[in-house]
Amino acid sequence: MTAQVARAAFPDGCLGMRLRDALVPVFRDDDFADLFPRRGRPALSPGQLALVCVLQFVERLSDRQAATAVRERIGWKYALSLELTDPGFDFSVLCEFRARLIAGKAERRVFDRLLKVRQDHKLLGSRGAARTDSTYVLGSVRVLNRLELVGETVRAALNALAIAAPRWLGGWMPPGWADRYGHRVENYRLPQAEAERLAFATAVGAGGAVILTRVDADDAPAVLEQLEAVQVLRAVWPQQYDLAANSPRWRATEELPSSQERIASPYDVECRYAIKRTTRWTGYKCHLTEHCGSRGGGRPAGAADTGRPVGDSPCRGRQFHAREGHLRVGRNHVEDTAGDGGESVSVRLGGWLDNTRRRANKLTPERRAELDALGMRW
Numbered sequence: 001m002t003a004q005v006a007r008a009a010f011p012d013g014c015l016g017m018r019l020r021d022a023l024v025p026v027f028r029d030d031d032f033a034d035l036f037p038r039r040g041r042p043a044l045s046p047g048q049l050a051l052v053c054v055l056q057f058v059e060r061l062s063d064r065q066a067a068t069a070v071r072e073r074i075g076w077k078y079a080l081s082l083e084l085t086d087p088g089f090d091f092s093v094l095c096e097f098r099a100r101l102i103a104g105k106a107e108r109r110v111f112d113r114l115l116k117v118r119q120d121h122k123l124l125g126s127r128g129a130a131r132t133d134s135t136y137v138l139g140s141v142r143v144l145n146r147l148e149l150v151g152e153t154v155r156a157a158l159n160a161l162a163i164a165a166p167r168w169l170g171g172w173m174p175p176g177w178a179d180r181y182g183h184r185v186e187n188y189r190l191p192q193a194e195a196e197r198l199a200f201a202t203a204v205g206a207g208g209a210v211i212l213t214r215v216d217a218d219d220a221p222a223v224l225e226q227l228e229a230v231q232v233l234r235a236v237w238p239q240q241y242d243l244a245a246n247s248p249r250w251r252a253t254e255e256l257p258s259s260q261e262r263i264a265s266p267y268d269v270e271c272r273y274a275i276k277r278t279t280r281w282t283g284y285k286c287h288l289t290e291h292c293g294s295r296g297g298g299r300p301a302g303a304a305d306t307g308r309p310v311g312d313s314p315c316r317g318r319q320f321h322a323r324e325g326h327l328r329v330g331r332n333h334v335e336d337t338a339g340d341g342g343e344s345v346s347v348r349l350g351g352w353l354d355n356t357r358r359r360a361n362k363l364t365p366e367r368r369a370e371l372d373a374l375g376m377r378w
Contacts, residue, residue: 151185
């Protein structure tokens, strides 16, 4: 009945109908069987949920909108092989399914399966010109300036210490710290004059140094050293302060590490500040590779979430190798990387590797060894 109604409503077909007719089956339940327990209540079809995620991405829908589309749209019911009377599912199921993919380290499984089906149907070639570009992925954190960062880092450490060893912390913590770190550190609460902001940064730096000294003392509980918030504090302080002096000195902007190394939030240490053309964000970078042949324009060929934004290293093949696992790069391949300031830089990686091969006898032994480790074909 669903197929009959769908063909009557869409004589020329629609996205969902064309997808099912051309690529059936795209996903099978067996592809995701290892992500679900053998015992317990029956789950919704993971193959159908995977296809919903694909359609949701193509049409840029939220989970609520995607669940509504499953109930309301004939084309989606046709693609999912559902009866017209099927009530669909609650939108929260999509989030739970994605969580299973992440927990099972199967994030690429949906994409890889779709890629294989397209290759099996001769819709995607195995070689040819390709281009890698990247897009931003926002971190689930508040964007912090430097003063907010150091203040929140100390606050997070104090909160963790208060939970792990409240009596130990109460025995030495200065009374004024409760007022300074008792609420979220936000810029509008901070001093506005430059001299006062520097004084605040110096006071916070001294406070962070006191915490680390106390944690390292012999009478401190050993478990405190393992607290994540304390480890973050230990990592942030050398980045924001010069610790060579008797007391921490607030670093000038030009003394800071690069944005690729600098922690941007104490609540997600993998987040980084990045710039791509006119877009600035704190989070991650997702790299996408597509074929650029003449058949049907660009077609996705690969995807990878590199976590923190990946930069343009002396060996520009590192980024490609980390994502793809090899260094077999086409002559016309273009790789999108980040410059020293986080700005986007397009690199003709294929041409660069060809030129490197031609001047192999001029490379240092260290550079050759570095390229050999990446699988360089000389």
